[in-house]
Amino acid sequence: xxxxxxxxxxxxxxxxxxxxxxxxxxxxxxxxxxxxxxxxxxxxxxxxxxxxxxxxxxxxxxxxxxxxxxxxxxxxxxxxxxxxxxxxxxxxxxxxxxxxxxxxxxxxxxxxxxxxxxxxxxxxxxxxxxxxxxxxxxxxxxxxxxxxxxxxxxxxxxxxxxxxxxxxxxxxxxxxxxxxxxxxxxxxxxxxxxxxxxxxxxxxxxxxxxxxxxxxxxxxxxxxxxxxxxxxxxxxxxxxxxxxxxxxxxxxxxxxxxxxxxxxxxxxxxxxxxxxxxxxxxxxxxxx
Amino acid sequence: xxxxxxxxxxxxxxxxxxxxxxxxxxxxxxxxxxxxxxxxxxxxxxxxxxxxxxxxxxxxxxxxxxxxxxxxxxxxxxxxxxxxxxxxxxxxxxxxxxxxxxxxxxxxxxxxxxxxxxxxxxxxxxxxxxxxxxxxxxxxxxxxxxxxxxxxxxxxxxxxxxxxxxxxxxxxxxxxxxxxxxxxxxxxxxxxxxxxxxxxxxxxxxxxxxxxxxxxxxxxxxxxxxxxxxxxxxxxxxxxxxxxxxxxxxxxxxxxxxxxxxxxxxxxxxxxxxxxxxxxxxxxxxxx
Numbered sequence: 001x002x003x004x005x006x007x008x009x010x011x012x013x014x015x016x017x018x019x020x021x022x023x024x025x026x027x028x029x030x031x032x033x034x035x036x037x038x039x040x041x042x043x044x045x046x047x048x049x050x051x052x053x054x055x056x057x058x059x060x061x062x063x064x065x066x067x068x069x070x071x072x073x074x075x076x077x078x079x080x081x082x083x084x085x086x087x088x089x090x091x092x093x094x095x096x097x098x099x100x101x102x103x104x105x106x107x108x109x110x111x112x113x114x115x116x117x118x119x120x121x122x123x124x125x126x127x128x129x130x131x132x133x134x135x136x137x138x139x140x141x142x143x144x145x146x147x148x149x150x151x152x153x154x155x156x157x158x159x160x161x162x163x164x165x166x167x168x169x170x171x172x173x174x175x176x177x178x179x180x181x182x183x184x185x186x187x188x189x190x191x192x193x194x195x196x197x198x199x200x201x202x203x204x205x206x207x208x209x210x211x212x213x214x215x216x217x218x219x220x221x222x223x224x225x226x227x228x229x230x231x232x233x234x235x236x237x238x239x240x241x242x243x244x245x246x247x248x249x250x251x252x253x254x255x256x257x258x259x260x261x262x263x264x265x266x267x268x269x270x271x272x273x274x275x276x277x278x279x280x281x282x283x284x285x286x287x288x
Numbered sequence: 289x290x291x292x293x294x295x296x297x298x299x300x301x302x303x304x305x306x307x308x309x310x311x312x313x314x315x316x317x318x319x320x321x322x323x324x325x326x327x328x329x330x331x332x333x334x335x336x337x338x339x340x341x342x343x344x345x346x347x348x349x350x351x352x353x354x355x356x357x358x359x360x361x362x363x364x365x366x367x368x369x370x371x372x373x374x375x376x377x378x379x380x381x382x383x384x385x386x387x388x389x390x391x392x393x394x395x396x397x398x399x400x401x402x403x404x405x406x407x408x409x410x411x412x413x414x415x416x417x418x419x420x421x422x423x424x425x426x427x428x429x430x431x432x433x434x435x436x437x438x439x440x441x442x443x444x445x446x447x448x449x450x451x452x453x454x455x456x457x458x459x460x461x462x463x464x465x466x467x468x469x470x471x472x473x474x475x476x477x478x479x480x481x482x483x484x485x486x487x488x489x490x491x492x493x494x495x496x497x498x499x500x501x502x503x504x505x506x507x508x509x510x511x512x513x514x515x516x517x518x519x520x521x522x523x524x525x526x527x528x529x530x531x532x533x534x535x536x537x538x539x540x541x542x543x544x545x546x547x548x549x550x551x552x553x554x555x556x557x558x559x560x561x562x563x564x565x566x567x568x569x570x571x572x573x574x575x576x
Contacts, residue, residue, distance in 0.1 A: 009307070011307075011309075015333050016311070016332075017310065017311035017331065017332035017333040018308075018309070018310055018311070018333050018334075019297070019299075019307070019308075019309040020306075020307075020308060020309075021299075021306070021307040021308075021309065022305065022306055023304070023305035023306070043305065044304075044305035045303050045305040045306050045487070046306075062486075065565070198350075198514075198516050199333070224514070226486075226512070226514060226520070226521060226522035226565070228486050228520040228521055228522060232514070232516040232521060233514060233516055233520060233521020233522060234514035234516060234521060262566050263565070263566055263567045264565040264566055264567060265565075265566065266563075266565070266566045266569070268563040268564075269563045269564065269565055269566070270563075271560070271563060272559070272560035272561065272562070272563025273560065273563070274560070275554075275556040275557045275558075275559060275560025275561070276556075276557065277353070277514070277551070277552040277553075277554070277557055278550050278551055278552055278553065278554045278557070279551045279552060281554070
């Protein structure tokens with residue numbers, strides 16, 4: 001029974017002047033690893049919530065949006081993707097969707113913090129269920145070092161760095177994207193979470209990240225999604241590749257023929273997501 | 289100088305379990321009309337904020353998104369629109385954008401609450417600047433009664449009802465949409481704010497409204513935008529018309545030839561905005 005005498009709210013400062021707050025039933029887990037503070041909260045509206053250093057990483061209610069837009073966009077463009085590198089994303093959510101594609105042979109996941117994986121396995125079992133699949137290898141390593149020696153090995157790299165100016169800063173450097181470029185095969189694609197264009201501080205991050213990727217890859221296009229639990233709800237992703245175009249090379253009929261069940265992604269939305277608001281286009285053009 | 293001893297925050301309950309809070313410099317206005325409580329807040333992040341009964345109606349920082357998506361979508365489909373009816377939207381923001389189109393001859397604005405117009409003129413002068421334009425007539429009347437006797441008169445009706453189950457409930461009835469249909473010319477378009485699909489209570493409203501419009505108009509298509517100050521940030525609009533299709537009849541080159549400056553709308557986004565996430569498609573299909 002709910003204890004009415006206790007009102008528990010979690011608040012995230014989306015900017016110094018904007019708070020997003022969730023009513024919490026209880027705190028299921030609190031821990032501190034070598035890298036960060038990790039919490040699992042049970043919220044009324046968003047189900048279980050994973051936070052890293054007090055910032056929402058994912059919620060059970062809307063993680064499908066981020067996951068589907070990271071995974072299905074590149075796979076619908078190149079259904080022949082065999083080998084995938086995931087950087088970050090220790091919750092394992094991407095793996096479930098990747099393994100639905102019959103051509104996927106192997107997935108390497110590089111996560112610096114083992115505690116994220118442990119905690120997600122315990123408290124988010126549905127999301128992390130496929131972390132133990134035989135096609136998956138987890139490396140608890142520094143991602144920059146991991147990709148430094150890889151060459152022509154991956155058809156797809158998914159970069160899920162949550163914190164561009166904290167522990168994850170090194171993942172937003174020109175060196176890192178250059179190493180990713182080399183690690184990719186000829187038809188390789190890199191998908192990058194690109195932050196939000198709306199609040200000034202994140203818009204500046206969008207520009208920094210975009211400038212570095214544009215300097216490295218010949219094709220770079222940005223797409224967007226609605227993610228209610230992330231600051232402003234307006235989230236961007238970068239599609240960077242050596243030769244495949246995200247909409248021109250979309251193989252919609254092939255994707256439909258796979259019969260995958262999705263809640264957010266579809267092939268019309270795939271094309272629509274690359275049509276950006278004018279102020280976002282301007283933000284990106286400034287650094288192209 | 290800012291008084292550091294005073295911390296003022298405005299919180300909106302987006303659901304009973306989700307709060308969205310803005311740091312406030314000061315409360316510029318508080319009033320109570322026959323219809324509602326009206327406040328103007330000066331916020332750190334969103335500039336001035338208009339609230340009605342404690343719910344955000346618009347903010348200076350992101351009102352351009354809602355305004356541009358209500359106005360430019362129908363005008364880019366039918367550049368010959370001459371006469372417009374606006375229901376609600378007493379802040380006058382739409383009028384500025386409408387008057388940029390050379391064919392617009394007259395705009396009727398029906399707003400039940402004169403206090404909204406007065407307060408916006410005083411505290412949001414840039415947004416409401418065109419309320420006094422000679423092409424504009426303001427009627428302080430009940431909107432349902434106003435449209436009841438109109439026939440074949442308007443090329444465009446913009447319905448900006450903020451509160452489908454409070455004072456604005458009457459604007460979401462089948463009778464109201466039927467009257468709008470009759471009030472429209474042969475090529476008439478109705479644009480309706482459609483709420484958000486994400487949280488359960490609003491998703492139910494989306495379905496109710498959608499069912500009623502689909503029963504009335506032969507062409508009904510839903511489009512979306514990112515509006516950070518609205519619940520979930522994911523907002524839907526309904527494009528309902530007698531014969532014009534929102535993307536098939538888009539006259540992109542004509543729109544571009546007008547040279548209008550926009551911050552959110554563009555003709556690629558126009559098409560992209562009609563590509564909806566799968567869960568939203570399913571929500572709408574259920575009642576079509």
